[in-house]
Amino acid sequence: MANISILLVDDRVTILESIKGFFSDFEIKPTLYSACNEDEALSMLEGSCKVFPVPKIVLIDVNRTKDEGMHLLNTLRSHPDLKSMLVFVITNSVSQSNKLAALNLNIAGYIPITFGVQELNNCFSVLNDYWNIIEL
Template identity: 50%
Template structure:
């Protein structure tokens, strides 16, 4: 999955730094873009700050305060250019309502955030292995 974009939607500074460090430690070649909330993410997907090419993967914490991830997922799933993006919910909060809603919006996975450095690296190493064996559309947007 070299030279592709990944969008992280999260507003926890410590978690963002852990993800950046894990990506660096693992050597993930994708460009990591950061959005603080669903509105920022939408602008990066369809607004004036649009990421090009469109990310193949979105990592989102739908349970963070000020991140309306269900709203973002709902808009993405009806948009012709965004509906096939792989979305992984990575959260530390158990919210069964949000979990059910996200699963009904065809997310690729709902996982709990790792809390410490090595655990974060191991976690993203496994995800990176998965991302590198699946096939993505070669269609350019």
């Protein structure tokens, strides 16, 4: 995954550390940005704290801080410059309504994280293979 940038939108330090650990363990060196909430994410994507290069992949938990995750997903999908981003939902929610709502917004994948670190590593290993195959 050469020269790829990823934005993680999640306020859980354990998820951020697990993802960083996976990338380090597998010697993957993406640029990993993290935002705790929708406002931070939008600021990094188009606002006063815009990052470069703009991430091609967004990992978001649509169930964090009320409906903020779904609102961010809707905002990304309606934004002319951001709507083509690959968005993967990572969540510990079992809500079928949230899952269907996210899938209807053309997410690239819905990843339940109701399991441990080893399973999360397996999941990111598969995602890494996917990201290396597709053309961004």
